Amino acid sequence: MQQIPPDQLDRAASALEAGELVIVPTSRWYMICADATNAPACRSIFEGKRRPTAKSLVLVTPSLADCEQRFVISDEAHRLAGAFWPGDLALLLPWRDPDEGARHSAVGAPALVTNSPGPLGSLASLTRTPIAATTVNISGDAGIDARGPAISPEEVADFLSLTGVKATVILDGGVCPAVNHLTIVDCSTTDARLVRAGLVHERAVEAVLGREILA
Template identity: 65%
Template sequence: MRTIHPGELDTAARAIEAGELVIVPTNRWYMICANASNADASGSIFAGKRRPSGKSLVYVVPSLAICEQHFQLGAEARKLAEQFWPGDLALLLPWRDPDDAARHAAVGSPALTTMAPGVLGELAARAKVPVAATTANISGDAGPNDRGPAVTLDEVHAFLAVSGLAVSVIVDGGVCPAANHMTIVDCFTPEAKLVRTGLVHQRAVTAALGREVRPS
């Protein structure tokens, strides 16, 4: 396992392409990443995190144009993407091609999709394969002392010790300040539905769509 600086992201990208796991910092917390089309690599994340198979990883798109090549964006989905991407918002989007959905089962159908700022977004832009990501923590409620996903390198190493996951590269981003979730909006139907609130506030989603949006 190698710890690198954010300026060495090509190393992380090559590891993803080779079917290895990488951990990167975000504004929110550290994320563990794999090739979204590599079933073994993505599957190892589910196993290590004890994550239910129906709880998808997020598909990190490098640009809105590439997102449109693979996914159907309705009018409201497009408004949200144009307003908040890159950012702390994920959209549940229908695939254009059912074969693509089958090849990327780890990110679900509809796919949980985002265009991330910072190191995670740059990793997606540099990798020659699609990037799937999720938080660096064991899934589920671990009790009242659970602090949630890792926000420091020490917490990353504690997670790896518990999960048993073999990670090739960790990108050192210092302390992740926000310690909060992405907002998730379901855009599978023409009228978007708020699934989970997070750093993008419900009021911001409402303002972007020009109508009241409440959690479903």
């Protein structure tokens, strides 16, 4: 395992392309990443986190243009992406090609898609493989006394030691300040629907859409 500064993204990209796992900081917390088309690599994340396979990983798209090539994007989805990407919003989107969806089974159909700022977004732009990602923690670790996803390299190390997950590269971004989730909006049907509140506030989503958004 190599712990490297965020400006050495080329090493993380090479590891992903080789089928290995990497861990990347965001403003929210650390994320563990794999090639979204590499089933064994994605499976090792599910198994290490004890995460149900029905609970999809998030696909990190390098740009809205790339997203438009892969997914059917409604008018409301366009407006939300235009307002909040890159940022702390994820959209559930239907695949244009069901076969492509099958090749990215770890991120689901519809897929959970985000365009992230910082090192994670830069890595998505650099690597030749699509990135599937999730938080660095045991799945379901959200009780009142639970620490939640890792927000520092030390907590990442604790997770790796506890689970036996093999990550080749860890980008050391220090302590993540926001400690909150992505907001998730389901845009797979005509009317967008709030799935989970997070850093992008519900009122901000409603202001962009010009209507109340139902959960």
